[in-house]
Amino acid sequence: MGKTLIFVGGVYVLLLIIFSLVTREKTKSSKGYFLAGSNLGAVLGLFTFAATLFSTFTLLGMPDFFRVHGIGAWIFLAVSDAVMVFGILWIGYHLRKRAADTNYIGMSGFISHAYKSRWAGYVAFIGAFLFLIPYVAIQIRGVAIFLLQAFPGFVPMWVWAVGIVIIMLVYSEIGGLKAIIYNDMFQGLLLLIVIWIVAGICLEKMGGFTQMFESVEESNSALLAVPGPKGLFDFQFLLGSMVAICLIPFTQPQVSTRLVIMKDHRSLARTAVGLGTFALLVIFPTLLIGMYGAIYYPDDSTSDFLGKALIWDQPGPLGAFVLIGLVAAAISTADSQIFALGGETRSLMEGEDKKMIRNARIAIVVFAILSLIFALLSSDQLVLLARSSFAGTALLAPMIFLAIFSKQSHNMQWIPSCTLGAIGILVASQLGVIPTEILGIRLDLLLLVVLAVMAVVGNKFK
Amino acid sequence: MANPRLWNYCKIIIGILVVLIFTPLVTPADQIEPTLLLMPYSLWVGILVSIILVLVTYLGSRVHPGLNTDQKTDEVDG
Numbered sequence: 120m121g122k123t124l125i126f127v128g129g130v131y132v133l134l135l136i137i138f139s140l141v142t143r144e145k146t147k148s149s150k151g152y153f154l155a156g157s158n159l160g161a162v163l164g165l166f167t168f169a170a171t172l173f174s175t176f177t178l179l180g181m182p183d184f185f186r187v188h189g190i191g192a193w194i195f196l197a198v199s200d201a202v203m204v205f206g207i208l209w210i211g212y213h214l215r216k217r218a219a220d221t222n223y224i225g226m227s228g229f230i231s232h233a234y235k236s237r238w239a240g241y242v243a244f245i246g247a248f249l250f251l252i253p254y255v256a257i258q259i260r261g262v263a264i265f266l267l268q269a270f271p272g273f274v275p276m277w278v279w280a281v282g283i284v285i286i287m288l289v290y291s292e293i294g295g296l297k298a299i300i301y302n303d304m305f306q307g308l309l310l311l312i313v314i315w316i317v318a319g320i321c322l323e324k325m326g327g328f329t330q331m332f333e334s335v336e337e338s339n340s341a342l343l344a345v346p347g348p349k350g351l352f353d354f355q356f357l358l359g360s361m362v363a364i365c366l367i368p369f370t371q372p373q374v375s376t377r378l379v380i381m382k383d384h385r386s387l388a389r390t391a392v393g394l395g396t397f398a399l400l401v402i403f404p405t406l407l408i409g410m411y412g413a414i415y416y417p418d419d420s421t422s423d424f425l426g427k428a429l430i431w432d433q434p435g436p437l438g439a440f441v442l443i444g445l446v447a448a449a450i451s452t453a454d455s456q457i458f459a460l461g462g463e464t465r466s467l468m469e470g471e472d473k474k475m476i477r478n479a480r481i482a483i484v485v486f487a488i489l490s491l492i493f494a495l496l497s498s499d500q501l502v503l504l505a506r507s508s509f510a511g512t513a514l515l516a517p518m519i520f521l522a523i524f525s526k527q528s529h530n531m532q533w534i535p536s537c538t539l540g541a542i543g544i545l546v547a548s549q550l551g552v553i554p555t556e557i558l559g560i561r562l563d564l565l566l567l568v569v570l571a572v573m574a575v576v577g578n579k580f581k
Numbered sequence: 582m583a584n585p586r587l588w589n590y591c592k593i594i595i596g597i598l599v600v601l602i603f604t605p606l607v608t609p610a611d612q613i614e615p616t617l618l619l620m621p622y623s624l625w626v627g628i629l630v631s632i633i634l635v636l637v638t639y640l641g642s643r644v645h646p647g648l649n650t651d652q653k654t655d656e657v658d659g
Contacts, residue, residue: 205591208645
């Protein structure tokens with residue numbers, strides 16, 4: 120596998136650099152560098168959305184989620200994603216209309232403009248920063264752990280993590296968002312091909328589709344129903360997850376930027392349909408890999424299971440493609456997130472464009488270093504950490520939706536402050552300072568409902 | 582072809598499906614039967630619901646009232 124890995128890895132890095140250099144010249148203004156010229160067609164749109172959304176958490180987290188918690192994981196992610204794409208079509212139209220009225224560079228600047236308050240923009244930035252850094256970190260950590268598993272004793276985990284961050288920084292700093300988008304297309308395809316090949320081989324080893332379910336029923340029948348053997352997929356978890364996932368396109372800047380930069384609404388509509396199809400195609404094979412794990416490695420640790428199922432049980436050369444596919448999945452999401460934080464920083468700054476771009480590029484490096492530090496310190500619960508990130512950024516939704524749908528949002532300056540308060544409460548609960556449930560209701564869900572009610576009532580009686 | 586009425590129907594269908602997802606019709610507790618190709622109940626119904634959701638999104642993408650409101654001439658890809 121070693122020689123294949125070096126060859127495939129070399130081709131992969133070379134392609135990333137070529138895409139970055141080809142797109143470099145055209146990205147000198149903020150609009151060019153951070154928004155890729157705001158002229159994205161449906162095909163590129165589909166792949167950049169897909170590569171940004173489906174990450175390490177999908178490729179590594181979901182098989183493990185299916186293995187441990189069972190088929191309810193389909194409802195958790197695939198059904199939620201299918202609802203989300205309709206939201207992209209529906210709410211995306213309104214966001215684009217409002218963004219067209221402003222000089223949109225990032226969501227923080229947009230919020231600042233809508234509320235006529237820099238403070239509101241800072242709150243949007245703080246929310247994105249607090250919850251995206253851990254999300255980026257789990258991408259880096261997920262792959263670094265996996266590489267450690269694949270090459271035990273070769274180099275320590277932190278070396279893998281630093282390597283991933285350097286690759287990501289080099290090509291996104293060189294080429295800007297356009298480079299990231301072209302690389303996303305390449306990486307999205309790679310992710311889809313790799314995961315289907317792995318799933319196909321796992322399915323063959325299990326003796327086919329129906330035999331797979333027979334074997335799972337024999338080993339642990341609770342995996343074949345909700346809420347699953349550990350009771351995770353209860354009503355509140357599924358509802359909270361769906362709400363948080365459906366809000367991602369509007370609350371996570373790496374996705375909302377892509378909504379805004381589509382060429383026109385028709386292209387966005389096509390992208391939404393393609394993304395829904397892509398979601399089902401990329402999540403289904405993770406079900407097969409997860410069931411494979413439930414049959415053959417039910418009691419293994421996450422990293423042991425993933426190492427065996429994705430690498431050691433695969434024919435030699437394929438293991439190399441899997442590794443590169445994983446690195447691609449992690450990088451294509453993490454770079455977009457880090458870059459989006461740079462865009463958010465730029466959208467809050469005023470001054471000469473070139474100088475502001477330079478400052479934002481420095482900020483991108485700082486965010487990458489912070490993510491790296493967090494990656495080395497965080498836990499291995501990839502999916503649950505990702506879900507915390509979705510739930511955290513979801514708290515920005517009422518504030519953002521007010522900015523999109525109400526022309527009087529500037530009369531409700533208290534909404535950003537309440538949002539910041541809710542973010543503080545959620546962070547306190549995640550740190551274990553306060554409970555994660557109140558009267559049996561999940562705190563993230565409760566906070567979101569309270570903020571939404573405040574926004575609706577406030578808008579009505581302003 | 583923009584069609585506000587059909588677009589409203591799409592929104593209603595999505596709303597109904599979302600509600601159904603959280604009822605025993607889609608996610609009954611601890612129920613495996615009836616199976617389809619040995620797929621447990623919540624899985625095959627979940628897959629069916631996902632496909633319907635994407636199909637409704639496709640229909641929505643054809644009839645959304647804002648389809649022709651912001652077209653530009655130059656583009657990055659088709």
